[in-house]
Amino acid sequence: xxxxxxxxxxxxxxxxxxxxxxxxxxxxxxxxxxxxxxxxxxxxxxxxxxxxxxxxxxxxxxxxxxxxxxxxxxxxxxxxxxxxxxxxxxxxxxxxxxxxxxxxxxxxxxxxxxxxxxxxxxxxxxxxxxxxxxxxxxxxxxxxxxxxxxxxxxxxxxxxxxxxxxxxxxxxxxxxxxxxxxxxxxxxxxxxxxxxxxxxxxxxxxxxxxxxxxxxxxxxxxxxxxxxxxxxxxxxxxxxxxxxxxxxxxxxxxxxxxxxxxxxxxxxxxxxxxxxxxxxxxxxxxxxxxxxxxxxxxxxxxxxxxxxxxxxxxxxxxxxxxxxxxxxxxxxxxxxxxxxxxxxxxxxxxxxxxxxxxxxxxxxxxxxxxxxxxxxxxxxxxxxx
Ligand SMILES: Cc1ncc(COP(=O)(O)O)c(C=O)c1O
Numbered sequence: 206x207x208x209x210x211x212x213x214x215x216x217x218x219x220x221x222x223x224x225x226x227x228x229x230x231x232x233x234x235x236x237x238x239x240x241x242x243x244x245x246x247x248x249x250x251x252x253x254x255x256x257x258x259x260x261x262x263x264x265x266x267x268x269x270x271x272x273x274x275x276x277x278x279x280x281x282x283x284x285x286x287x288x289x290x291x292x293x294x295x296x297x298x299x300x301x302x303x304x305x306x307x308x309x310x311x312x313x314x315x316x317x318x319x320x321x322x323x324x325x326x327x328x329x330x331x332x333x334x335x336x337x338x339x340x341x342x343x344x345x346x347x348x349x350x351x352x353x354x355x356x357x358x359x360x361x362x363x364x365x366x367x368x369x370x371x372x373x374x375x376x377x378x379x380x381x382x383x384x385x386x387x388x389x390x391x392x393x394x395x396x397x398x399x400x401x402x403x404x405x406x407x408x409x410x411x412x413x414x415x416x417x418x419x420x421x422x423x424x425x426x427x428x429x430x431x432x433x434x435x436x437x438x439x440x441x442x443x444x445x446x447x448x449x450x451x452x453x454x455x456x457x458x459x460x461x462x463x464x465x466x467x468x469x470x471x472x473x474x475x476x477x478x479x480x481x482x483x484x485x486x487x488x489x490x491x492x493x494x495x496x497x498x499x500x501x502x503x504x505x506x507x508x509x510x511x512x513x514x515x516x517x518x519x520x521x522x523x524x525x526x527x528x529x530x531x532x533x534x535x536x537x538x539x540x541x542x543x544x545x546x547x548x549x550x551x552x553x554x555x556x557x558x559x560x561x562x563x564x565x566x567x568x569x570x571x572x573x574x575x576x577x578x579x580x581x582x583x584x585x586x587x588x589x590x
Contacts (some may be wrong), residue, residue: 207522207523207576208523209523209524209525210523210524210564210569210573210576210577211525211527211564211566212387212525212526212527212562212564212567213386213387213564213566214568215386215387215391215455215566216391216455216462216465216566216567216568218458220454220458221451221454221455223448223454224239224450224451224453224454225447225451225454227450228446228449228450229253229447231292231446233446234445234446234447235443235445235446236414236443236445236446237445237446238448239447239449239450239453240258240443240444240445240446242449242453243258243444243449243452243453243456244256244257244258244397246453246456247397247399247452247456248279248399248546250365250370250456251365251372251373251374251375251399251461252374252375253374253375253380253400253401254400254401254403254406255398255399255400255402255403255405255406256397256398256399256418257393257395257397257398257399257400257406257409257410257413258395258396258397258398258443258444258449259396259397259398259409259413259443259444260394260395260396260442260444260445260448261383261385261394261395261396261441261442262290262361262381262382262383262385262396263290263294263396263520264358264396264413264440264442265381265382265396265398265409265442266290266291266294266331266357266359266396266398267297267440267442268296268359268398268408268409268412268413268440269357269379269381269400269405269409270294270295270296270297270298271408271409271412271499272329272379272404272405272408272409273328273329273357273378273379273405274328274356275295275298275300275328275329276298276299276300276328277296277298277299277300278299278300278301278326279300279301279326279327279328279438280300280301280302280303280306280324280326280327280328281295281300281301281302281303281328281329281330281331282302282303282314282319282322282323282327282330282331282354283295283302283303283304283305283314283329283330283331283333283533284304284305284307284313284314284328284331284332284333284335285304285305285306285307285532285533285534285550285553285555286312286313286333286335286529286530286532286533286556287306287335287359287530287533288361288529289332289536289538290361291331291333291359291533292304292533292539295331296364296542297524300328301326301543302532302533302539302543302552303306303322303324303327304533304539304543304545304550305318305319305322306318306549306550306551306552306553307335307552307553307556308552309552309555309556310485310487311335311338311340312335312336312500312556312560313332313333313334313335313338313339313340313341314330314332314333314340314345314488314557315552316341316344316345316348319345319348320348320386321534323348323352323354325430327352327354328354328355329354329355329356329357330345330348330349330354330355330356330357330360330517331356331357331358332345332356332359332361332377332378333359333361333470334358334359334360334362334363334366334373334495335362335365335498335529336362336486336494336495336496336497336498336499336500336529336562337362337363337364337389337494337495337496337497338363338366338486338488338492338494338495339363339366339367339368339373339492339493340358340368340492342368342369342376342377343369345377346376346377349377355377355378355379355380356376356377356379357377357378357379357380357381358373358374358376358377358379358380358381359381360373360374360380360382361381361382361383361385361388362383362389362495362497362498363382363494363495363497363559364382364387364388364389364390364459364495365459365461365463365493365495366492366493366494366495367492367493368491368492369491369492373495375399375401377416378400378402378405379398379399379400379402379405380398380399380400381396381397381398381399382397382399383396384396384397384448384451384452384455388497389462389463389466389495389497389531390452390455390456390459390460391451391455392448392449392452392455393448393451394450395444395448395452396444397451402526405565408414411436411437411439412437412439412440412442413439413440413442413443414439414440414441414442414443415435415438415439415440415441416435416437416438416439417433417434417435417436417439418433418434418435418436420449424556428513433506439494453583454568455471460566462567463495463496465538465567465568465569466495466496466497466565466566466567467496469496469565469569469574470494470496470499470565471579472571472574472575472578473485473499473563473565473574473577476575476578476579476581476582477501477578477582478579480582481504482503482504482507482508482585482589483502483503483504483581484501484502484504484587485500485501485502486500488563496565497565497566498529498562498565499562499563499564500529500560500561500562500563501560501561501562501563502559502560502587503515503559503560503561503583504559505558505559507589507590508585508588508589508590509589509590510584510588512528512558512559512560514541515561515584515588516528516561518580518584519577519580519581519584522576522580524564524576524577524580525564526561526562526563526564527561527562528560528561528562529560529562529569531557532550532553532554534546534547534549534550534553534559535547535557543575560571563577563581564577
């Protein structure tokens with residue numbers, strides 16, 4: 206059989222090895238100088254005033270909601286097509302995630318459906334830039350302004366991406382990124398909260414490390430003191446120098462990795478151009494995508510196999526594809542606790558049985574890209590009704 210093509214593989218060079226080895230040899234493994242350097246470089250790259258690192262997107266976004274003062278019984282608007290973390294963090298507060306349907310052509314939250322979901326309990330909107338393609342931010346910001354809501358962007362897929370010339374990370378009140386191993390900047394685990402709001406930056410910095418008023422490196426290094434004060438029941442969410450080493454190495458080639466994924470995006474697009482049994486996602490001219498995912502929609506009404514069988518056919522050829530996402534309202538937890546009905550999400554219900562996400566990672570060779578594209582085209586041809 207042909208060599209197997211994974212769904213994702215991080216780009217690994219000597220930079221990652223050197224930077225991490227340097228940290229390991231230094232003996233400073235937890236939050237220290239590399240985390241500080243990574244945060245500074247990240248802010249410079251994004252153009253945000255503050256970057257507060259954390260050990261995942263989930264913890265960064267939890268910190269963001271805590272910093273805006275989310276309370277029990279509040280409501281937060283989230284899209285249906287996302288990972289559970291987007292809504293899970295809302296539940297941490299005893300608040301309600303109000304799940305809104307997405308647009309058919311982007312899988313992003315549909316601004317036209319947000320207004321109907323706003324009540325006097327709504328405190329924030331969490332738009333997810335699905336696959337790295339920015340949401341309709343003007344419409345979302347306009348609604349947020351009108352109803353006095355905060356916008357916390359889920360940019361787990363959107364590094365780097367831009368909307369009308371502005372980098373994602375500089376638009377809403379807070380933007381959170383993920384450095385999970387499959388993401389466009391892979392540190393194994395990790396996350397970043399970006400904001401221009403000093404209060405949010407200060408509060409999340411405090412809460413990410415036990416509510417202690419000084420970071421550990423200040424406490425234990427020569428410049429710091431042994432004294433510290435606990436001013437709030439904070440979390441243990443800090444990033445660390447080992448993961449920050451990977452982050453630094455990856456950040457230095459973030460634009461190069463984007464170019465590689467963009468190249469794959471264009472190659473797939475032209476390979477599927479004439480395949481009537483597949484639709485691809487197009488991008489609007491006013492924004493750029495991070496191309497974290499490459500979703501396709503199968504015309505299942507004209508195929509003799511369903512989506513799961515299609516994925517198995519790819520697997521038989523050594524190609525690992527995935528599904529992003531199982532819509533939130535279909536998960537037992539959200540269904541049971543928030544009394545959700547699939548029928549209220551007509552667009553998501555259309556997309557879900559049809560969607561497949563294909564491998565798109567920086568070091569895919571031309572031969573691997575062709576193998577994936579050929580396999581998809583051959584399977585559709587073989588099972589055409
Ligand atoms: C849209 C979205 N939001 C949030 C997350 C959570 O990220 P992390 O694993 O860094 O907490 C993910 C991870 O897959 C995601 O895809």
